[in-house]
Amino acid sequence: MKYKPVIGLEVHVELKTKSKMFCSCFAAYFGEKPNTNTCPVCLGLPGALPVPNQKAIEWCVMIGLSLGCKIPPFSKFDRKNYFYPDLPKGYQISQYDEPFCLNGTITLKSGKKIGIRRVHMEEDTGKLLHERINGEKVSLIDFNRSGVPLVEIVTEPDFESAKEVVEYLKKLQQIVRYLDVSDADMEKGNMRLEPNISLARSTWQIAGSKSYEPHATRHLPSYKVEVKNINSFRFVEKAIEYEIKRQEEILDSGKTPVQETRGWDEKKGQTVSQRIKEEANDYRYFPEPDIPPIRFTQDQISEIKSQIGELPDAKFERFKKEFNLSDYDGEILTREKPMAEFFEEAVKVGKKHNVNPKQIANFLINRDVDVNATLPAQLIQIILNSTQTDQIDEKELGKIIDKVLKENLKAVSDYKNGKQNAIMFLIGQVMKNFKKRLDASSIKNILISKIQ
């Protein structure tokens, strides 16, 4: 490939705290009647003041700690000033130069580390709805979402493919769900992402260097394209791949792609230009005077740390080791926390009934058990019952095996003479005669013992 994609990511995660970031209004807005969860603060009425939600700050720090970030002892909120009808105060309370969390990483399966530059706290905006009422085009604003806590996670431009981006996003979603601080549902908009994509000529890589170059020493392309309106993992992959192709063609023709914001149009399957940035936006950031700076003590940080349970990566490694699971089983069982917890509980119960972890894992993975509607003890009972049913059928199975052995004497002698394939033929015959599904290895054992 002539070019090397350079991709960075900004992800917004909406926290599921009970109340909003700076007022006591309910934060859950999905499906609510417009403008019913509002107050002077989130409507930006004259005189209203923000009071930060402590829980949201703790959760933001918790996300940061889970991503291996440093938590500086001093932090503050800033005002990001810009006009937009969905922004009632004319500024968004965010964090500029002193965010809650700095310098973390997420490690991909390949071992490649994606750098996380910062994790900061801010507030969501209202929602604009463009509609036609009595034939007239109107824009409506719903402020239920205004002031809902948002955590922004910004990576270094460390991704080189759409696949890496998707893997990172799935990991991030998994961590946030493990922490139980957000539903992180892309369709509902509580996880939003904006990739920025550019292509670098491959020659910038130092000749002969084998190792991965840390971002700090790389030359980044002179432009970057931001893509918005992506609301699923599938689309992020498509959008990035589309962008890479588009930019490649421009570069091939000897031009440089324009620095701009593009939107993903899922109907066309294309990115479409939205806004061309001549220079960086000037948000006129300054420290939010209504909120005193925040200082964390080591004790407070330790306290937040202690609330973080086992994270997916650690759980995966432990499951593999402790329960002797394959990578495949381990990954499926630790993908979601309720499943992992259910499995561990079932292993405990299973131990008393001689049901081993592998049996439980197989059952959970193959039978699509609803862990929210089943108790671990119930599952063990089901597993026990299913093995008992097989035992009852054993008499009949014995008869069938005897019959198969009598009718296929040639195969029996072939096996005795060392033809390993003959046993497979016999297993097939048993299975054909026996209506239900059978475990081939146990039939094999019975056959061998009877032949000898």
Add this chain to the structure above:
Amino acid sequence: MKLNELTIKQAREGLKTKKFSSVELTKACLEQIKKHNKSLNAFITVTEKEALEQAKAADELISSGQDLPLLGIPIALKDLFSTKGIKTTAGSKVLENYIPTYDATVVRKLKDAGAIIIGKTNLDAWAHGSSGENSDFGPTKNPWNKEYVPGGSSSGSAVSVASDMCIASTGTDTGGSIRLPASFCNVVGLKPTYGRVSRYGIIAMASSLDSIGHFTKTVEDSRLFLSVTAGKDSMDATILEKEYNAKPLNKIKIGVDPDFLSKSLEIETHNLLAKAYNVFKNDLGIEDFIPDVSLPHQEYGIACYYIIQPAEVSSNLARYDGIRYGNDRSFFGDEAKRRIMLGTYTLSAGYYDAYYKRAMQVRTLIKQDFDTAFEKVDAIIAPVSPTPPWKIGEKVNDPLKMYLSDKFTVTANLAGIPGLSIPIGLSNGLPVGMQILGPQFSEGLLFQIGRAYEDATKEEEWRKLKPKL
């Protein structure tokens, strides 16, 4: 003495002993408003009906033996304080028809303490100004001489107390907006410590500087009023509850910066201040009178203030887009537009470090000046304004000259310390005041000093004068 001329203390006693009712007291104030508001333009809105209803309810409570700190006392609110169901304009045409859906915390506290809200007072639009002339509803006049400014921005609130239209009133002080009009109108004005009184519901000018205070006729009333408005509020994250240690009067050390007396003080003002200093020295028994406390960065106060304040103003006024309430941005007056432009400029990329950041550094130095001074002394006495009140129209076309009238007051806001402005006499028939500055949360000390001064000068001729309306 007319009922409306009473102090809070006197009115409370009269109400308690049933010498008169709250309805009578309220009517006396309303009467005075009717007589003189046309010429003074102190009120934008008079809430006669509501006030009389509240007064009636207060009388019933008094009869039932109820005792609340401001029960039945008519007060006026600067029209920057959100009042549920009552128009709140901020002195600007942008909000000429805006009716808040909620009460500011201080308004709620005052109501809970039994106060009667008699109306909303005139001010420089958005509290931008030192003279009251920036109001979109016409300038307020000085009751001592109607050709002169009453000081701003809390002009109507100062005038309403000075002309006995109410017993006390609220104000806000971002760079002197309480202390200056108090000094120009011969009333007591308190700018409390930043973080002492909740700002929730009060239309913000510059959030890191805004202090919520009040005007009264005496220092004792000011103390009482603060005891109602101060304290924790779950709606304001910047409130602290602290108390500066009290001291007996003869143990108090008072300092003066000699620069204050020499630099650009108009001669009459200078003489009155010198006289006041002598009262402290000779009559109050204050042994430790330190005449050489220095505040070396005081002179950068205005420069620093006029960067930080417009920066915050430009952001705070962004919400007035006319979408949810009020008129659109074309309704802003010249001064608001000037500050929006100044602030937008100093916060812009490339200018932030040279202006805003630098001003914040100077602000720290000004704060440190006071910290150092308060290691040596308990309080500092200083002029409020370099000049007595000026004629209406005199500075209106020279914003810089207008800004400089705040040169002695802005530093207290930059440092977040309290300042009490008290009358010290008249210069050619126009009032002059002095401010007492103390460390953060030392209001108790300021009241102590202010009262001592009041007592020592109570027999002076000028104290018996009233403005001729």
